[in-house]
Amino acid sequence: MMERLRPILAPHWSETAIARVLAPMQTFIHRSSSSGIVLIIATIIALLIANSPFAPAYDELLHAYVGITVGPFELKESVLHWVNDGLMVIFFFLVGLEIKREVSVGELSSPRAAALPIIAAVGGVVVPASIYLAFNAGGIGARGWGVPMATDIAFALGCLALLGDRIPFALKIFLTAVAIVDDLIAVLVIAFFYSAGLNFVALGIGFGVLGLLALANIFGIRKIIFYVVLGVIVWLAFLKSGVHATIAGVLIAFTIPGRNRIDAPTFVRRADEILHRLDPDSLPATPILTQEAHQHAVIELEELCEHVQAPLQKMEHSLHNWVQFLIMPIFALANAGVALSFGSMEGGMENVLLGIVVGLVLGKPIGLLGAAWLAIRLGIADLPQAVNWRHMLGAGVLAGIGFTMSLFIASLGFVDADVLAAAKLSILAASLIAGTAGLLLLSRMKPMPAQADPVSAFADDGLEMRPARD
Numbered sequence: 001m002m003e004r005l006r007p008i009l010a011p012h013w014s015e016t017a018i019a020r021v022l023a024p025m026q027t028f029i030h031r032s033s034s035s036g037i038v039l040i041i042a043t044i045i046a047l048l049i050a051n052s053p054f055a056p057a058y059d060e061l062l063h064a065y066v067g068i069t070v071g072p073f074e075l076k077e078s079v080l081h082w083v084n085d086g087l088m089v090i091f092f093f094l095v096g097l098e099i100k101r102e103v104s105v106g107e108l109s110s111p112r113a114a115a116l117p118i119i120a121a122v123g124g125v126v127v128p129a130s131i132y133l134a135f136n137a138g139g140i141g142a143r144g145w146g147v148p149m150a151t152d153i154a155f156a157l158g159c160l161a162l163l164g165d166r167i168p169f170a171l172k173i174f175l176t177a178v179a180i181v182d183d184l185i186a187v188l189v190i191a192f193f194y195s196a197g198l199n200f201v202a203l204g205i206g207f208g209v210l211g212l213l214a215l216a217n218i219f220g221i222r223k224i225i226f227y228v229v230l231g232v233i234v235w236l237a238f239l240k241s242g243v244h245a246t247i248a249g250v251l252i253a254f255t256i257p258g259r260n261r262i263d264a265p266t267f268v269r270r271a272d273e274i275l276h277r278l279d280p281d282s283l284p285a286t287p288i289l290t291q292e293a294h295q296h297a298v299i300e301l302e303e304l305c306e307h308v309q310a311p312l313q314k315m316e317h318s319l320h321n322w323v324q325f326l327i328m329p330i331f332a333l334a335n336a337g338v339a340l341s342f343g344s345m346e347g348g349m350e351n352v353l354l355g356i357v358v359g360l361v362l363g364k365p366i367g368l369l370g371a372a373w374l375a376i377r378l379g380i381a382d383l384p385q386a387v388n389w390r391h392m393l394g395a396g397v398l399a400g401i402g403f404t405m406s407l408f409i410a411s412l413g414f415v416d417a418d419v420l421a422a423a424k425l426s427i428l429a430a431s432l433i434a435g436t437a438g439l440l441l442l443s444r445m446k447p448m449p450a451q452a453d454p455v456s457a458f459a460d461d462g463l464e465m466r467p468a469r470d
Contacts, residue, residue, distance in 0.1 A: 035324035036158020039403070042329035043336045043428070050337030062334055075236075083334045084411060087327045089235055089249040091404075094323045095183045096253025097316040104258050107177040116372060116381035117177035123371025124178065124399055125149045125185050128363030132355035141352035143413040144423055146189045148359030150405030152431070153179035154324060156398045159435050166445045168391065170384035175395045178368065186405050191247045194412040198242040206237030206248065213255035222257050222311050244412065258312040267308040274301045328404060335407045338424040349422040356426035360406070361433050365396030394442035400434030402427050 049058045067076030077085065099108075108114040128148035136142050156175055160167050209230050216226060231252040238248035262270075274297050369392055375381040383392070406427045414420040 035328060036154040036156075036161075038325055038329050039152075039154055039332055040158075042332035043403075046333045046335075046337035047340065047428075051340055055337075055339070058337060075239075080334055083331055084408065085239060085245045088331060088408065089246050090319065091323050091327050091331070092187065092246040092249035093231075093253050094249075094316065094319050095180075095187070096250035097256065097312055097319075098180055099184050099250070100254055100256070100258055101312060101316065102177065102180055107173055108180070112381065114177075116375055116384070117174055118181050119375040119381065120174075120368045120372040121178045121181035121185065123374075124151070124364050124368035124396070125182065127367025127370070128359035131359040131363040135351040135355035135358070139351055140416070140419055141349070141355065141414070141423070144352060144355070144410060144419075146186070146193065146409045146413060147406050147423060147427065148356050148363060148402060148430070149182070149189065150186050150402045150409065151175075151179045151182045151364070151399045152401050152403035152405065154328065155401040155403055155431065155435060156438075159398055159401070159439050160442070162439065163442050163445075167442060168384070168386040171387050171391050171395055174384050174387065175399065178395075178399060182399075183405065186409065187247060187250050190244050190409065190412065194409065195244050195247075196242040199240055202237045202241035203243060206234050206241055206243075209234045209237065210251055210255060213252065217255050217257050220257075224311055224315060227252070227256060227311070246408075256312045256315060258310050260308050260310045260313075262304070262307045267304060270304055271301060274304070331404065331408075335411060336424065336428065338421050338428070340425065349419060352419060352422050353426040353429075356402075356406075356423060357430040357433070360400040360402050360427075360430035361397075361437070362400075364400035364434070365393060368396040368399055369393060390445065391442070394438050394445075397434055397441060398438035400438075401431045403431045406431075 049055065062080040063078050065076055065078050066082060067074055069075075102108040107117065129145045132145045132148050133142070136144065153176060156179065157172060160172055160175065213227060213230055213234070216230075231248075234252055235245055235248045239245040369389075372381075372392060376383060383389075407424060410420060410423040410427065414423055
């Protein structure tokens with residue numbers, strides 16, 4: 001049966017829903033690695049503009065107001081707010097989809113497999129935040145304790161990609177899982193510690209619509225447009241509620257159906273039956289199918305493909321390129337532009353710099369490795385296959401690349417422009433140091449034996465698939 005399907009599906013095999021279910025982490029890693037290069041370019045451009053004669057025009061553009069008016073309703077925000085409160089909602093929505101997918105069928109679905117990245121991520125959050133507070137408790141930078149907690153997975157995986165076969169694939173999976181848990185913790189921190197005064201009416205509307213989305217999932221509504229329309233309403237409600245609007249993106253993602261309607265064996269069996277009706281010898285050599293029976297067979301096959309693919313998978317697959325190659329670079333262009341001057345590092349701002357740099361560069365690997373060692377020592381978890389402690393040290397150092405989430409939390413935590421500029425400069429410096437140090441550590445590792453490609457293994461060994469939980 002598989003031999004009959006392969007010649008027909010081969011040209012698009014890597015794009016099928018089944019391949020994406022069995023190897024979602026590999027696809028995520030490849031895309032994240034590539035987008036890291038784009039992020040670097042966007043960051044360099046932002047820094048060049050901010051330190052050039054075009055800096056006033058750059059600042060004026062970011063603070064120009066743009067509004068949308070629909071009847072009596074008007075929404076007017078600066079360009080910078082549209083980026084941070086609008087476009088970044090889509091980024092956080094994708095983060096939510098990835099968290100749900102990993103908890104359902106990925107690295108976080110098995111308690112034993114999930115224990116190591118979860119415990120390591122918690123250690124990699126607590127230690128940097130504690131180091132930051134040691135420098136800044138009671139000072140002007142106290143609200144920035146969440147800044148050194150985050151890991152930028154695009155940059156971190158981009159660094160691992162430069163090392164090629166010196167890095168076991170299991171280490172990339174581990175670092176990705178750690179970053180996803182990091183993101184979840186960051187989302188909770190933003191929700192509870194970086195939100196303004198609450199508007200309970202708007203918040204009630206937001207959670208009410210979220211309840212409708214959850215019910216729609218339970219009752220089997222799978223039309224993506226339905227979730228998009230109601231999702232926009234949730235975003236608007238959270239925007240006016242005082243809870244940061246990006247939290248809406250994560251909560252909406254949790255309501256997206258993650259269950260396929262048919263399993264893989266059923267898909268193959270039904271597809272084989274349909275393909276029997278599309279025997280190449282009986283098809284006319286014309287640009288279009290002229291026989292009604294053949295047209296019905298093609299439509300039936302198309303609907304069958306829809307049933308084997310969950311809406312969560314389709315949305316995650318569709319959004320990845322937009323988020324990683326457009327939204328994140330735009331965010332970098334809008335937020336990474338800072339004048340490279342250490343002259344203003346006084347009046348407590350030097351503590352902001354030290355807290356962020358020491359927290360990311362030293363706190364991250366110390367917290368991550370310490371928590372991972374403790375988990376393994378207690379027998380709660382095991383090291384990933386082919387991964388040793390030198391690999392873990394390199395991954396811990398690379399986890400100190402904060403960037404996207406760190407810049408985002410800094411923009412929420414600091415109102416004073418000078419303190420924010422100092423924080424941004426510190427994040428860029430820490431990310432550069434962590435990335436360089438991590439590369440140097442891991443570049444000395446011996447090349448790994450050839451590693452199997454999960455997608456290729458799937459094509460060779462047959463089909464097995466666990467449906468995602470809603």
